[in-house]
Amino acid sequence: MNEQHAALLHHAPHSQKPADTWARLCCEQAILAVEHGCYGVGAVLVNQAHELLCSARNQVFVDDHYNSSGHAEMQLLDTLEAEHPQQDRSVLTLYVSLQPCLMCYGRILLAGIPRVRYLAVDKPGGFTGKGLPPAWAELAAHTSIHQARVDSYWINLAEQAISTLQDRQVMRQRVLSAWRGTLQP
Ligand SMILES: [Zn+2]
Numbered sequence: 001m002n003e004q005h006a007a008l009l010h011h012a013p014h015s016q017k018p019a020d021t022w023a024r025l026c027c028e029q030a031i032l033a034v035e036h037g038c039y040g041v042g043a044v045l046v047n048q049a050h051e052l053l054c055s056a057r058n059q060v061f062v063d064d065h066y067n068s069s070g071h072a073e074m075q076l077l078d079t080l081e082a083e084h085p086q087q088d089r090s091v092l093t094l095y096v097s098l099q100p101c102l103m104c105y106g107r108i109l110l111a112g113i114p115r116v117r118y119l120a121v122d123k124p125g126g127f128t129g130k131g132l133p134p135a136w137a138e139l140a141a142h143t144s145i146h147q148a149r150v151d152s153y154w155i156n157l158a159e160q161a162i163s164t165l166q167d168r169q170v171m172r173q174r175v176l177s178a179w180r181g182t183l184q185p
Contacts (some may be wrong), residue, residue: 001027001031001032001035002035005031005034005165008027008031008059008157008160009024009027009028009031009157010152010155012024012157013151013153014153015149015150016127016148017149018050018097019117019148019149019150020150020151020154021146022044022046022052022095022117022148022150023054023095023097023119023150023151023154023155023158024154025042025044025052025095025098026042026043026044026095026097026119026154026158027042027097027154027157027158027161028042028071028120029041029042029043029044029055029056029057029097030042030057030058030072030097030158030161030162031161031165032057032084032158033057033058033059033072034161034165034166035098035181036057036059036061036062037061037174038057038058038059038060038061038062038070039058039060039071039162039166040058040160040161040165040166041057041058041059041071041072041095041096041097041098041135041161041162042055042056042057042072042096042097042160042161043055043056043057043072043073043075043076043090043094043095043096043097044056044076044095044096044170045076045080045093045094045095045100045113046092046093046094046096047087047091047092049093049117050148053084053092054076054078054079054083054084054104055076056072056073056075056078056079057072057075057160058070058072058075058077059075060070060175061120062183064183064184065183066174066178066183068092069103071101071103071104072096072097072098072104073094073100073107074104074107076094076096077107077108077111077113080092080111081111086180087138089111089112089113089114090112090114092113092114092115092155093113093114093115093116093117094108094113094116095116095117095118095119095148096114096116096117096119097118097119097124097158097161097162098118098120098122098126098149098158098162099120099121099126099127099134100116100117100118100120100126100127101122101125101126102127104127105127105129105134105145108143108145109112109136109139109140109142109143110139113143114142114143114144115141115143115144115145115178116144116145116146117146117147117148117149117156118145118146118147118148119147119148119150119154119155119158120155120159120162121147122162129145130163135155156166
């Protein structure tokens with residue numbers, strides 16, 4: 001991690017809020033995603049004993065390939081399902097640095113994750129759960145997705161990771177290039 005980015009984590013205020021530990025890890029993953037040329041989003045899964053089960057970051061651009069499903073939550077749930085098949089999902093909480101999108105919202109429901117706490121609100125892209133078909137609404141009724149109660153420092157850093165720490169225009173152009181089949185290394 002570069003020095004400037006590391007300082008953002010290092011200068012965080014000390015807080016007693018239990019979720020701040022997970023907020024820090026989400027932000028760390030988000031910043032690593034930025035450094036790897038991906039969208040600045042990170043996520044972790046935590047169990048009832050407040051232990052970290054797994055962590056992940058956005059990886060839509062890895063090895064110069066575009067992976068449209070490489071969102072942090074998708075990567076995280078891929079790891080859960082591949083590496084922890086015996087884990088009872090009902091005790092898990094998913095923390096993510098940005099409000100889940102439509103795709104990830106659906107995946108979270110299908111993966112049986114009962115609690116999601118996000119840091120930054122994604123006004124243009126976050127899915128609120130409104131307008132779901134009945135079967136999905138039934139799944140959503142058993143899932144609690146809210147903004148995390150954490151120090152505002154982490155909310156602000158999560159917002160920076162997806163905005164000012166990266167050039168969104170460049171990211172958009174890379175996606176458009178991938179769609180055209182002309183993504184350059
Ligand atoms: Zn997503």
